[in-house]
Amino acid sequence: MAKRNLTIITYHFVRDQGRSRFPGIKARTPDAFGAQLEYILGRYTVIRMEDLFRALADRAEDLLRGSLLLTFDDGYREHFTHVFPILQTAGVQGSFFPCGRAVMERAVLDVNKIHFILAAVKDHSRIISSIFAALDEMRPRSDLRDNREYYRELAVPGRFDTGEVIFIKRMLQRALPEHIRGAITDRLFREHVTADEEGFADELYMSAEQLKHMKEAGMFIGSHGWDHRWMDTLPQGEQEREIDLSVDMLRVVGVSERELVMCYPYGAYSGPLIDILKTRGFRCGLSVDLGIADLDRDDPFALKRLDTNDLPVSAGEPPHEWTGPAAQEEGKSP
Known part of the structure; x- marks a missing residue:
């Protein structure tokens, strides 16, 4: 056969x-x-x-x-x-x-919010700095690891992405507790992409x-x-x-x-x-x-x-x- x-x-x-x-x-x-x-x-x-x-x-x-x-x-x-x-x-x-x-x-899915945040901000180190600043703000009331520890573990280049991009994706997709990564993603999306999520979803x-x-x-x-x-x-x-x-x-x-x-x-x-x-x-x-x-x-x-x-x-x-x-x-x- x-x-x-x-x-x-x-x-x-x-x-x-x-x-x-x-x-x-x-x-x-x-x-x-x-x-x-x-x-x-x-x-x-x-x-x-x-x-x-x-x-x-x-x-x-x-x-x-x-x-x-x-x-x-x-x-x-x-x-x-x-x-x-x-x-x-x-x-x-x-x-x-x-x-x-x-x-x-x-609704715009978080996976796509991350895509468009990355596309809207050419300097990806700015996104990383924003993530770190948000974690520093939340750390006193949340069980979060050191920023450098996250970066060492997750910033590993993939088949199609740089280490920085992989780090951003993994942090906002799964490494952080869901309520924390969702809040950070929503904030970055509003700041860099749009506040009109429904309109964006209709286009997307x-x-x-x-x-x-x-x-x-x-x-x-x-x-x-x-x-x-x-x-x-x-x-x-x-x-x-x-x-x-x-x-x-x-x-x-x-x-x-x-x-x-x-x-x-x-x-x-x-x-x-x-x-x-x-x-x-x-x-x-x-x-x-x-x-x-x-x-x-x-x-x-x-x-x-x-x-x-x-x-x-x-x-x-x-x-x-x-x-x-x-x-x-x-x-x-x-």
């Missing part, structure tokens, strides 16, 4: 940075996305989420050669305005994973009607949780709440309980979280673990993905680390 390997590509922002108020946001331009899709269509077979369901349900079900799944995280409005028309023209499906709270309550995220329209047009809509939290760190009750509220949102846009897929916020998952997903009828889960998914070996609730930056943008580029071996293994020339 042929190897059942699946390349799953992750996209986030797809926007025209030349016209953006926040040119510092890391994004694919619509033209670059279109060029990369052309590259993909010439070398892979773009499958639908329904094809993945069949392959997971039946180990004898082969995937098409060079199978690839397109996924889009966070439910940005630009996925509707830029990505959706390109996919329709190409005749392929994309799988979109919005957070329920952004859709239903028009898709609406329920837009998601419903894409679903009816053949796109796939899945869960990205309710509030984009590190779900592996939450107590069971909070995990269940995140999942159940997100499923409520999916029902509103027309998603059947027979087609539930979880795309983990931050890629964070755990055994207990997966157990809850199974009790709710989810079919699989998408991580940010780097690699090509092997449906015969991998846990279907921890499927690996690649980032858009792991693939060439055009046919003229040399093969990247993942495209050469993957394409050759599946019998396609990169």
